[in-house]
Amino acid sequence: MKQTELTPPQKQQLRTRLENQLTELEQQVCAIHIRGVPVQLDQQAVGRVSRIDAIQQQQMAQANEAQTSRQLQRIRQILLDPDEYGFCHECGESIGIGRLTIHPTAELCIQCQGELENL
Numbered sequence: 001m002k003q004t005e006l007t008p009p010q011k012q013q014l015r016t017r018l019e020n021q022l023t024e025l026e027q028q029v030c031a032i033h034i035r036g037v038p039v040q041l042d043q044q045a046v047g048r049v050s051r052i053d054a055i056q057q058q059q060m061a062q063a064n065e066a067q068t069s070r071q072l073q074r075i076r077q078i079l080l081d082p083d084e085y086g087f088c089h090e091c092g093e094s095i096g097i098g099r100l101t102i103h104p105t106a107e108l109c110i111q112c113q114g115e116l117e118n119l
């Protein structure tokens with residue numbers, strides 16, 4: 001089923017959402033850097049279990065940070081190149097407002113995404 005292309009107001013609305021999300025993500029990244037990700041592993045102060053906890057927390061924080069910076073890059077790319085926005089990177093068809101409302105940073109239409117996941 002072919003999706004209709006985004007109307008200019010729909011595009012504008014999604015753009016505003018992405019701009020807000022970009023600001024939020026940038027603040028998150030700042031917060032991570034202020035907090036300082038490396039966890040101090042004091043052999044004497046923490047037991048084995050809490051050391052594992054600390055390492056896991058650090059790994060989670062790093063994974064989060066990696067995801068956040070990927071998301072940031074994606075949003076920046078969309079905002080820089082708005083003409084490309086809303087079209088599937090795979091087949092070039094319109095992704096459709098329904099899907100973009102749920103996933104504003106979607107790069108693939110629902111069909112291509114489905115094919116990718118079913119491989």
Ligand SMILES: [Zn+2]
Nearest residue numbers: 088091109112
């Ligand atoms: Zn597609």
